[in-house]
Amino acid sequence: xxxxxxxxxxxxxxxxxxxxxxxxxxxxxxxxxxxxxxxxxxxxxxxxxxxxxxxxxxxxxxxxxxxxxxxxxxxxxxxxxxxxxxxxxxxxxxxxxxxxxxxxxxxxxxxxxxxxxxxxxxxxxxxxxxxxxxxxxxxxxxxxxxxxxxxxxxxxxxxxxxxxxxxxxxxxxxxxxxxxxxxxxxxxxxxxxxxxxxxxxxxxxxxxxxxxxxxxxxxxxxxxxxxxxxxxxxxxxxxxxxxxxxxxxxxxxxxxxxxxxxxxxxxxxxxxxxxxxxxxxxxxxxxxxxxxxxx
Numbered sequence: 087x088x089x090x091x092x093x094x095x096x097x098x099x100x101x102x103x104x105x106x107x108x109x110x111x112x113x114x115x116x117x118x119x120x121x122x123x124x125x126x127x128x129x130x131x132x133x134x135x136x137x138x139x140x141x142x143x144x145x146x147x148x149x150x151x152x153x154x155x156x157x158x159x160x161x162x163x164x165x166x167x168x169x170x171x172x173x174x175x176x177x178x179x180x181x182x183x184x185x186x187x188x189x190x191x192x193x194x195x196x197x198x199x200x201x202x203x204x205x206x207x208x209x210x211x212x213x214x215x216x217x218x219x220x221x222x223x224x225x226x227x228x229x230x231x232x233x234x235x236x237x238x239x240x241x242x243x244x245x246x247x248x249x250x251x252x253x254x255x256x257x258x259x260x261x262x263x264x265x266x267x268x269x270x271x272x273x274x275x276x277x278x279x280x281x282x283x284x285x286x287x288x289x290x291x292x293x294x295x296x297x298x299x300x301x302x303x304x305x306x307x308x309x310x311x312x313x314x315x316x317x318x319x320x321x322x323x324x325x326x327x328x329x330x331x332x333x334x335x336x337x338x339x340x341x342x343x344x345x346x347x348x349x350x351x352x353x354x355x356x357x358x359x360x361x362x363x364x365x366x367x368x369x370x371x372x373x374x375x376x377x378x379x380x381x
Contacts, residue, residue, distance in 0.1 A: 225262035269350035279309030291337030344352030
């Protein structure tokens with residue numbers, strides 16, 4: 087699950103970098119997303135090898151570093167995979183300074199729209215949440231997930247480029263609503279009492295957009311009283327990705343979910359994309375004017 091950009095190294099948010107390719111260049115390339123900044127490029131996966139590289143990166147981050155538990159076959163393959171991978175869009179950041187193969191993929195995000203979810207029979211989040219109110223939302227919706235960045239690139243603008251790519255994708259597909267499961271580290275809700283309570287009391291989604299954890303998986307987020315924690319201090323300690331979603335006016339659903347496989351406690355994030363498309367449109371309108379002025 088988000089200003090348009092979430093910086094990996096801090097709390098700031100920003101517009102896409104001025105050095106990226108503009109909308110006209112992307113259209114000429116035939117790609118929905120095609121943004122370049124130095125050696126780095128963000129685009130969608132185009133080949134099975136691209137998807138394999140994303141799965142390899144996910145395995146390194148989620149399983150080797152964050153302590154997720156691989157299901158049968160994953161450890162041998164050293165890939166994180168499931169049935170959604172063959173039907174969704176994979177957003178990639180590549181560092182062409184590292185070559186052109188799998189090693190070039192240094193960031194990824196998984197994007198699932200209605201047609202892909204329909205092929206699979208459900209959105210990924212539906213294993214944890216009742217998202218019927220989100221599915222009923224008019225217009226295009228987009229589920230975000232499996233976000234990860236190579237450890238060596240956490241402070242080098244890769245997350246910023248991923249969010250530039252998401253902004254372009256949202257703009258192209260006229261996405262009205264984004265959602266997905268965002269994770270807090272660990273599986274002890276009481277150890278996460280501050281973050282969970284803060285999110286519930288300060289960012290609970292309005293009823294029309296409120297997902298709710300499935301009854302058998304529901305964990306009450308109200309671990310503290312509303313006045314039992316320091317909101318500013320708690321906000322500053324949230325994972326940068328969740329803070330980014332909140333800066334876009336994001337909400338959370340009701341109830342957390344323990345994900346034993348990934349060693350996390352999940353919350354459902356919901357973001358209306360008005361601010362994403364507004365800032366993205368302004369950015370490219372400005373670029374277009376500058377281009378014409380220089381002609």
